[in-house]
Amino acid sequence: MSTTATAIRTFDYLEGYAAIEDEIVAAVREVLRSGSLILGPRVAQFEEHFADFLGGGHAVGVGNGTDALAIALRALDVGPNDEVITVANTAIPTVSAIRMTGALPVFCDIDPQTWLIDLSRVEECITPQTKAIVPVHLYGNAVDMPRLMQLAAHHGLSVVEDCAQSCGTTWQGRATGTFGDVGCFSFYPTKNLGAYGDGGCCVTRNKALAGRMRRMRMYGCAAPNDCRGEGVNSRLDELQAAILDVKLQHLSDYLERRRAIGAWYREHLPSSVRMPLVADEVDASYHLFVLASGQREKLMRHLSAAEIGSAIHYPTPIHRAPGYQFLGYGPGSLPVTERLAGEILTLPCYPELPYEAVRRVCSVIDDALAQ
Numbered sequence: 205m206s207t208t209a210t211a212i213r214t215f216d217y218l219e220g221y222a223a224i225e226d227e228i229v230a231a232v233r234e235v236l237r238s239g240s241l242i243l244g245p246r247v248a249q250f251e252e253h254f255a256d257f258l259g260g261g262h263a264v265g266v267g268n269g270t271d272a273l274a275i276a277l278r279a280l281d282v283g284p285n286d287e288v289i290t291v292a293n294t295a296i297p298t299v300s301a302i303r304m305t306g307a308l309p310v311f312c313d314i315d316p317q318t319w320l321i322d323l324s325r326v327e328e329c330i331t332p333q334t335k336a337i338v339p340v341h342l343y344g345n346a347v348d349m350p351r352l353m354q355l356a357a358h359h360g361l362s363v364v365e366d367c368a369q370s371c372g373t374t375w376q377g378r379a380t381g382t383f384g385d386v387g388c389f390s391f392y393p394t395k396n397l398g399a400y401g402d403g404g405c406c407v408t409r410n411k412a413l414a415g416r417m418r419r420m421r422m423y424g425c426a427a428p429n430d431c432r433g434e435g436v437n438s439r440l441d442e443l444q445a446a447i448l449d450v451k452l453q454h455l456s457d458y459l460e461r462r463r464a465i466g467a468w469y470r471e472h473l474p475s476s477v478r479m480p481l482v483a484d485e486v487d488a489s490y491h492l493f494v495l496a497s498g499q500r501e502k503l504m505r506h507l508s509a510a511e512i513g514s515a516i517h518y519p520t521p522i523h524r525a526p527g528y529q530f531l532g533y534g535p536g537s538l539p540v541t542e543r544l545a546g547e548i549l550t551l552p553c554y555p556e557l558p559y560e561a562v563r564r565v566c567s568v569i570d571d572a573l574a575q
């Protein structure tokens with residue numbers, strides 16, 4: 205008799221929600237009874253707590269992670285005629301945000317070991333139009349920020365860190381998002397700190413810059429009808445802020461679980477699959493657990509047959525997406541990025557995923573590769 209194993213999803217928030225439902229519902233009820241729904245005390249409080257969690261600075265809550273990046277870039281005076289260096293193996297929004305400023309994204313290839321921006325190739329991408337660099341701490345790993353900041357300072361460039369996947373990741377104990385001019389976070393439900401809806405945040409140590417971003421999220425206004433510059437409407441709302449404040453209290457537990465899952469995968473996956481190098485200085489947060497294999501399609505077939513979810517982050521590097529052909533990057537223009545895109549595979553990873561599930565995923569992969 206065979207026992208039917210339960211399906212394993214790549215991501216599931218319901219179990220995590222059930223564990224804190226009482227706290228969440230109480231927080232939501234309090235907001236609804238408070239009479240304040242937009243830019244009230246809960247956003248301010250969450251901003252303070254989130255900045256503290258990262259080790260200081262000013263946090264500015266915004267509508268989502270894409271807006272966080274666009275607002276940060278605009279506050280740093282990035283606009284049309286400027287170029288912004290980033291990578292093509294990222295979520296589309298990294299590039300959408302750059303385009304929202306009118307600037308042109310310039311793609312740097314990635315390091316074959318870390319799968320992150322190749323710092324030895326950044327200088328080749330710099331032109332007189334270059335204004336900023338957007339490193340992406342993909343999958344919860346971290347770019348060598350001390351080295352990147354040195355390079356940026358040498359060339360007079362601004363740095364906006366895309367921390368949408370690296371909330372809680374540190375480099376030599378210091379949080380990602382606190383090295384660059386601005387660190388941008390997403391609170392999309394799947395992220396390490398996920399809202400129950402959209403949300404995002406810009407973090408900076410520069411008080412004047414924080415003020416600019418604060419105005420920019422509200423039509424450029426310092427107070428109602430006190431317009432100091434151009435802006436947008438992109439606010440973190442009181443409900444999501446209250447929810448995030450509850451979840452922030454559990455974040456170190458969530459991160460601990462993600463790190464354990466990352467370690468289990470690394471221990472039990474067969475040596476024939478590749479995994480991104482995590483530098484000694486990095487404490488990765490394992491937002492996504494991603495491997496690379498020349499036999500990806502076979503692995504996906506076997507996982508799916510065993511009712512195990514898997515995904516690809518991301519199947520098409522941005523420079524090869526139909527929507528970005530106007531940038532003019534042909535096939536082969538970013539060889540490391542393109543090769544990897546054909547081999548990466550994302551395995552289930554979320555705080556409530558039990559050890560037995562990770563073992564089952566690994567054994568299915570083991571069996572598939574043995575065939």
Ligand SMILES: *Cc1c(COP(=O)(O)O)cnc(C)c1O
Binds near residue numbers: 294295297340390
């Ligand atoms: C999720 C994500 C974003 C965008 O965040 P949203 O809140 O969905 O706008 C940006 N960059 C990366 C790398 C992401 O993973």
